[in-house]
Amino acid sequence: xxxxxxxxxxxxxxxxxxxxxxxxxxxxxxxxxxxxxxxxxxxxxxxxxxxxxxxxxxxxxxxxxxxxxxxxxxxxxxxxxxxxxxxxxxxxxxxxxxxxxxxxxxxxxxxxxxxxxxxxxxxxxxxxxxxxxxxxxxxxxxxxxxxxxxxxxxxxxxxxxxxxxxxxxxxxxxxxxxxxxxxxxxxxxxxxxxxxxxxxxxxxxxxxxxxxxxx
Amino acid sequence: xxxxxxxxxxxxxxxxxxxxxxxxxxxxxxxxxxxxxxxxxxxxxxxxxxxxxxxxxxxxxxxxxxxxxxxxxxxxxxxxxxxxxxxxxxxxxxxxxxxxxxxxxxxxxxxxxxxxxxxxxxxxxxxxxxxxxxxxxxxxxxxxxxxxxxxxxxxxxxxxxxxxxxxxxxxxxxxxxxxxxxxxxxxxxxxxxxxxxxxxxxxxxxxxxxxxxxxxxxxxxxxxxxxxxxxxxxxxxxxxxxxxxxxxxxxxxxxxxxxxxxxxxxxxxxxxxxxxxxxxxxxxxxxxxxxxxxxxxxxxxxxxxxxx
Amino acid sequence: xxxxxxxxxxxxxxxxxxxxxxxxxxxxxxxxxxxxxxxxxxxxxxxxxxxxxxxxxxxxxxxxxxxxxxxxxxxxxxxxxxxxxxxxxxxxxxxxxxxxxxxxxxxxxxxxxxxxxxxxxxxxxxxxxxxxxxxxxxxxxxxxxxxxxxxxxxxxxxxxxxxxxxxxxxxxxxxxxxxxxxxxxxxxxxxxxxxxxxxxxxxxxxxxxxxxxxxxxxxxxxxxxxxxxxxxxxxxxxxxxxxxxxxxxxxxxxxxxxxxxxxxxxxxxxxxxxxxxxxxxxxxxxxxx
Numbered sequence: 010x011x012x013x014x015x016x017x018x019x020x021x022x023x024x025x026x027x028x029x030x031x032x033x034x035x036x037x038x039x040x041x042x043x044x045x046x047x048x049x050x051x052x053x054x055x056x057x058x059x060x061x062x063x064x065x066x067x068x069x070x071x072x073x074x075x076x077x078x079x080x081x082x083x084x085x086x087x088x089x090x091x092x093x094x095x096x097x098x099x100x101x102x103x104x105x106x107x108x109x110x111x112x113x114x115x116x117x118x119x120x121x122x123x124x125x126x127x128x129x130x131x132x133x134x135x136x137x138x139x140x141x142x143x144x145x146x147x148x149x150x151x152x153x154x155x156x157x158x159x160x161x162x163x164x165x166x167x168x169x170x171x172x173x174x175x176x177x178x179x180x181x182x183x184x185x186x187x188x189x190x191x192x193x194x195x196x197x198x199x200x201x202x203x204x205x206x207x208x209x210x211x212x213x214x215x216x217x218x219x220x221x222x223x224x
Numbered sequence: 225x226x227x228x229x230x231x232x233x234x235x236x237x238x239x240x241x242x243x244x245x246x247x248x249x250x251x252x253x254x255x256x257x258x259x260x261x262x263x264x265x266x267x268x269x270x271x272x273x274x275x276x277x278x279x280x281x282x283x284x285x286x287x288x289x290x291x292x293x294x295x296x297x298x299x300x301x302x303x304x305x306x307x308x309x310x311x312x313x314x315x316x317x318x319x320x321x322x323x324x325x326x327x328x329x330x331x332x333x334x335x336x337x338x339x340x341x342x343x344x345x346x347x348x349x350x351x352x353x354x355x356x357x358x359x360x361x362x363x364x365x366x367x368x369x370x371x372x373x374x375x376x377x378x379x380x381x382x383x384x385x386x387x388x389x390x391x392x393x394x395x396x397x398x399x400x401x402x403x404x405x406x407x408x409x410x411x412x413x414x415x416x417x418x419x420x421x422x423x424x425x426x427x428x429x430x431x432x433x434x435x436x437x438x439x440x441x442x443x444x445x446x447x448x449x450x451x452x453x454x455x456x457x458x459x460x461x462x463x464x465x466x467x468x469x470x471x472x473x474x475x476x477x478x479x480x481x482x483x484x485x486x487x488x489x490x491x492x493x494x495x496x497x498x499x500x501x502x503x504x505x506x507x508x509x510x511x512x513x514x515x516x517x518x519x520x521x522x523x524x525x526x527x528x529x530x531x532x
Numbered sequence: 533x534x535x536x537x538x539x540x541x542x543x544x545x546x547x548x549x550x551x552x553x554x555x556x557x558x559x560x561x562x563x564x565x566x567x568x569x570x571x572x573x574x575x576x577x578x579x580x581x582x583x584x585x586x587x588x589x590x591x592x593x594x595x596x597x598x599x600x601x602x603x604x605x606x607x608x609x610x611x612x613x614x615x616x617x618x619x620x621x622x623x624x625x626x627x628x629x630x631x632x633x634x635x636x637x638x639x640x641x642x643x644x645x646x647x648x649x650x651x652x653x654x655x656x657x658x659x660x661x662x663x664x665x666x667x668x669x670x671x672x673x674x675x676x677x678x679x680x681x682x683x684x685x686x687x688x689x690x691x692x693x694x695x696x697x698x699x700x701x702x703x704x705x706x707x708x709x710x711x712x713x714x715x716x717x718x719x720x721x722x723x724x725x726x727x728x729x730x731x732x733x734x735x736x737x738x739x740x741x742x743x744x745x746x747x748x749x750x751x752x753x754x755x756x757x758x759x760x761x762x763x764x765x766x767x768x769x770x771x772x773x774x775x776x777x778x779x780x781x782x783x784x785x786x787x788x789x790x791x792x793x794x795x796x797x798x799x800x801x802x803x804x805x806x807x808x809x810x811x812x813x814x815x816x817x818x819x820x821x
Contacts, residue, residue, distance in 0.1 A: 053538050053549050056556035070733065070782035071775055072740035074751055079775075082438065082758060082767040085445035087570040094431060094447075118537070126537050136538050144537065165645035172744045174408075174431045182651050183345045183432075187412040189372060192349070192655035200644050207643045302759055311760070313589040343746060346658070353658035355665070434744075437759035444765065464761045 013185075013194040020184060025202050027177040031095070031167045032206075035102035036160055042103060043110025048140060050115050061111065068108035073166055077101045081173045098170040098177075106163045113155045117148035150220070157214035161207055178202060266308065266316030270512055272324055278331035283491035285357050286330065295332050297323045298342040298350055298359035298484070302437040304460035305516050307361045315339060318456075318516040319481075322379055323360040325508065326483065329499040343434050345412030348372040351484050358496070359484035362457055364414045365530070374489065375482030376496035379509075381527045382454035383475025384415050387461060389443060390470050395450055398474030399424050406431065408439035408448040415453040418477060436461075444468060454479050456517055463519065480527065497529055571768065581766035584757055585773070597753035598777065604667060604749065605736045608674035612735065613728075615675055616682025623687050626708065634683075641680040647741055649673040654745040666747040670739060678735045685731065689724035690716045722793070729789035733782045740778075750774055 014021060049061035068076070080097045084090055091097045121144050129143040168179030176184075178199055185195040280286040289295045299319060300307035307319040324334035342350045347363060350356050351373045362382070365375045386402075388395050395401040402424040408431040409416035416432055419425060431448055433439050439451040440461050451458065458471045483500075485493050503509045504526035513524055541549060571577060584590045622634035641649070650673035657664045664672075693716050701715040743752035754774040758767035 051537055053541060053545070054552045054556060055549075056553045056560065060556070060560060066783070067779060070737070070779040070786070072737040072751065072778060074740040074743065075771065075775055075778060078751065078755065078758075078767070079771050082441055082755075082765075083771050085442070085447055086765065086768050087567075087574045087576060089570065090445065090447060130539055139537055161643075165643075168645040168647040169741065169744075171647070172434065174433055176432075179645065179647055180411075180432075182655065183411045186345050186349060186655075187417065189348070189368060192659055193652070196648060196652050196655065199648055203645060203648070204640075204643055211639075211643070301756065304761070309756070311584045311587045311590050311757075311763075313593065341746065346746070349655065349658035353661055355658065435759060437761065437765075438755075440761060441759065441765045441767065461761060 010191075010194050010197075013191055014198045017181075017185065017188070017190065020181060021178075021198065021202065024176060024178040024181045025206075027095070027175065028164075028167050028179075029206070031098055031102065031170060031175070031177060032160075032164045035099050035106065035167075036163055038099070038103040039106035039110050039163065040156075042107035044114055046107060046111035047114035047118065050111065051118055051140075053136065065108045065111055068105055069112075071105075073101070073105045073169055074172070076105050077169055077173050080104075094170075094174040098167075098173060098175045101173075102163060102166060102170075106159060106166075109159045109162075110156065113152055113159060114145075114148070117152035118144055120151040121147045150217075153217040154214050157210055157217065161210050161214075164206060164210070165203065266310045266312070266314040267515075269316060269324065270321050270508075270515065272328035272334050274328045274333050275331045278329070280330070280491050280495045283489050283495070285486055285489045285492050286495075288354075289330070289332065289357050293332075294336045294338050295327050295330070295357045296338045296340055296355075297327070298347065298356035298361060299323060299339050300361040300435075301339075301341045302435045303362065303457050304464050305519065306457060306460055308460075309339075309341075316516070317460075318380070318512060319360045319362065321512040321516060322483070323358075325503060325512070326358065326360070326496055326499055329502075330495070343412075344410045347484060351486055354486070358492075362454055362479075362481055363484050364454075364479040365482040366414065369484075372487060374485045374487050374493050375530075376485060376493045377482035377500060378480035378527050378530060379483065379500050380456065380481040380524070382456040382479045382481060384418060384452060384477040384479065385455035385458055385475045386472040387440065387443065387451040387453075387458040387469055388449065388472060389446070390468055392449065395472055396474075398472060399476045402450065402452075405429065405449040406447070408433065408442055408451050409453050410434065410436055410439070413453065414479065415477075419452060440469070459517070480530070494531075497531055500526075500529060575764070576766075576768045578764070581764050581769050584760070584763055584766065585769075590757065593753050593757075594750070594773075597748060597750040600667075600747065601736070601739045601742075601749040604670045604674065604739045604742065604747070605732075608671045608678065608739075609732050609735055611671065611675040612679040612682055615679025616686055619679065619683035620686035620690070621712075623683065624690060624712070638680045638683050641676045642684070644677070646673055646677045646738055647744060649676055650741060650745055666742065666745050669745055670742040670747045670749075673741075674735055674738060677738075678731055681731055681734075682728065685724055685727045686720075689720040689727070692723065693719045725793055726789055729785055729792075733785050736782060736785065737778065750777065 046061050046064060049057040050065070052058060052061075077098070080091075080101045081094065084097075091100060118140075125143055125147060126139050129139045134142065167177055170177050171179030171183070181199055182192060182195055186192060299315070301309040301315070303317065303319075306317040307315070308317045309315050323337065323339075327334045327337050340350075340356050342356065342359065342361070347359055347361075348369060351359055359373075363375075365378055369375070384399075386395055386398070395405060399422075402419070403426075405425055406429045407416075407419055407425050409419070411432040411434055416430065419430060420427070431439070431442065433442070436451065436453060436457055439448065442448045443451050444465075451461075455471060455473075455475055462469045462471050483496055485496065500509075503512075509526040517524070539545075575581065619634050619638050622630045623638065625631050625634075650669050653662075653664060653669035653672050654666060656662060657669065690712065697715055697719065698711060701711040706714070739749050740751040742749045743755060746752070751774060754770045758765060758770040760766070
């Protein structure tokens with residue numbers, strides 16, 4: 010059991026390192042894109058709202074696997090392509106996850122009492138100021154717990170990249186099959202790896218939930 | 225709500241799409257706007273006579289097939305002229321013919337074979353786990369695999385080669401020219417393992433997909449520079465798109481294709497070997513080859529069996 | 533929608549918004565135009581790339597793929613709801629020896645990537661000859677993951693029913709079983725509905741992972757169709773068709789959810805006592821993904 014891990018240590022380390030990089034880069038990018046989309050969805054400009062709504066409804070109803078497939082096999086056909094398959098995976102994960110981030114940020118904004126925004130406007134703040142200085146910081150509390158869930162999901166979703174030529178943790182079983190190693194033992198170790206990565210996130214979530222509960 | 229409009233419009237779009245699809249619906253094979261579609265359909269398969277009264281004493285697999293009535297055969301579906309499934313759902317190619325020949329000589333109707341597409345990386349597990357009865361799909365006989373499954377054959381000898389874009393001459397020297405080039409092959413396949421083992425290109429330049437088709441697609445899109453695997457497979461692609469692709473033609477390995485069988489089933493292995501032996505001597509092998517891979521222009525003869 | 537964020541626009545703001553709107557529209561049209569142009573330039577609308585759809589056998593394959601997707605999703609949905617109900621019940625139990633293992637199971641399956649869960653069944657079957665095919669690997673994987681998430685949704689939904697309800701019920705002498713069954717569940721269900729349905733949408737979408745373990749669902753068929761060199765690798769046409777199918781299916785579920793929600797809201801208005809925040813509470817615990 011242990012030898013399965015130690016004999017292939019490098020494979021596991023490389024795999025999880027790629028997983029972590031995918032997670033961090035796509036995480037930051039989807040937070041940014043998701044927030045922009047949320048701003049679109051609450052903006053006074055109808056066309057922007059339509060873009061935001063259309064984006065969210067399309068992406069939330071499309072399997073992530075299909076988003077991956079489209080970027081890796083479809084996009085190059087129309088000469089839109091990314092430098093490596095790693096970056097295709099980053100974009101696929103970002104495009105998909107940002108739809109969920111957008112919805113969370115938007116509903117977070119809705120939890121802020123209207124009086125807050127009204128007061129901010131009465132002192133002459135613009136839309137962007139109201140959103141950036143008054144509403145978003147307060148919405149943040151309601152946003153953090155569900156956002157952590159989305160980030161956990163993102164971390165787990167990186168495994169799908171294995172089907173698209175990215176050698177992350179989800180690709181380890183295929184290599185181990187080639188090496189003739191014990192598959193179930195391999196999977197147990199991959200699970201352990203993910204638990205190690207996810208448990209801190211779960212604690213962060215619990216902590217944030219407690220803080221919002223008190224407030 | 226805005227959402228409702230979107231959903232409604234999507235619904236309309238979907239309806240329109242189905243309408244279009246149905247509108248063009250035509251009986252199988254009758255459709256197709258042009259010549260390109262016609263060339264894709266599998267032609268007539270070889271006619272085998274189904275043997276009767278066959279028994280393979282001591283073969284657990286044979287007993288299993290017998291009770292089921294039809295063999296379950298693992299194949300590839302995306303290798304033109306080898307293991308291919310056309311738009312009509314018909315299968316053809318050299319490997320398919322070999323699978324049919326084995327079934328017929330075991331006493332089962334070759335037209336009733338249940339085919340299963342098994343990705344390269346899952347072949348051993350699929351055979352060992354009994355998901356399939358036997359596997360015919362460019363399956364190289366190696367010592368390592370012999371520990372997990374047993375092989376009848378070889379029934380064909382291929383060599384690892386490179387498929388490149390037609391205008392790209394930078395890899396004409398063969399495997400030594402691969403350094404710095406992006407190479408693609410199927411996940412868990414022997415060819416990609418050789419590229420890694422012999423360090424033919426940098427690790428970061430290696431791409432692996434589930435199927436060779438996906439690699440060829442990436443090759444045409446210039447996302448990779450070469451697809452490497454057995455020349456038999458590559459020739460099938462080059463023959464399909466001769467204006468865009470070509471095979472370098474400097475094979476750097478010898479791949480003996482065998483029929484994968486469950487490890488313990490020696491009785492079935494002996495039986496399949498004798499089927500292959502007969503086909504080599506009575507000319508059936510040659511007929512099958514000429515009708516499939518032979519169309520690429522290169523000749524071949526049945527290889528000597530390696531019984532064990 | 534969120535008028536909270538900005539005042540009802542005056543004449544100047546209205547003019548500005550109109551201009552902005554026009555600019556965005558033009559930009560959007562430009563992007564769409566550019567994409568269509570690129571698609572056309574690269575020959576994605578050529579008839580040979582769409583020719584496959586004319587074959588009745590291809591249509592049959594697509595239909596079979598769709599049916600396989602629905603079959604796996606339907607069965608997994610039923611099993612996941614059962615799994616969720618059982619484990620939610622265990623998690624709100626008064627006995628710690630019920631609670632602790634249930635919590636462990638739920639937390640564990642929520643933490644394992646779904647693909648890895650499916651791999652467990654797929655490779656486990658091949659290694660130990662369990663006699664389960666890729667179909668069951670997909671169904672079991674979906675069941676364990678979504679069942680665990682549903683267990684959390686159920687638990688949170690019940691916890692979100694106002695405290696007074698529970699206290700009043702206990703005060704009338706009901707036992708825990710009765711309190712949960714007669715008082716908490718009926719109130720919680722309606723508020724949990726949106727979360728449950730969006731989880732089922734997730735489940736439906738996740739069947740697409742089946743292609744990695746050779747389950748012939750819709751995306752598997754699509755990849756096979758797209759991978760035909762003879763038709764110029766028609767990935768884009770195929771994916772467009774498949775995306776429309778997926779989006780249509782999932783939207784249908786969402787519409788159903790909203791309809792159910794609206795219906796139960798209306799009904800509740802008559803009888804009174806709505807717990808409005810429960811839905812949000814349930815969704816915030818687990819953002820469906």
